[in-house]
Amino acid sequence: MQRRYRTVSDLKENESARAISFDDPTLAGKLTAMGVLPGALIEMVRCAPFGKAYYIKVDGVRLALRTEEAATILVEL
Numbered sequence: 001m002q003r004r005y006r007t008v009s010d011l012k013e014n015e016s017a018r019a020i021s022f023d024d025p026t027l028a029g030k031l032t033a034m035g036v037l038p039g040a041l042i043e044m045v046r047c048a049p050f051g052k053a054y055y056i057k058v059d060g061v062r063l064a065l066r067t068e069e070a071a072t073i074l075v076e077l
Contacts, residue, residue: 004077008056009070011044017075018042019058024072031073035061042075 011017019040022028035058036042045055045062054070056063 005074006077007071008042008044008054008065008073008075009067011042011075013044013046016041016043017077019073020076021074022072023074027069027072031069034063035059036063036073042073 005020006017007023008017008019019036019038019042021038022031040058043057045057047054052067054065054067056065056070
């Protein structure tokens, strides 16, 4: 089975995936402090109008991310 990797910004509404790593080491510290850890289950709640922000649920906790932040979180479906 081939693994498929995407970023959080690629997820559709109500789609879930597991976080595996970060593309940007400078944002990794901020994201891990917010609870976005490798292995965490991420669910896309919704995308704000014009795609400027994403509302996600990480292990039951709701967070808002900027597009730049969401694009750095690699997930596995």
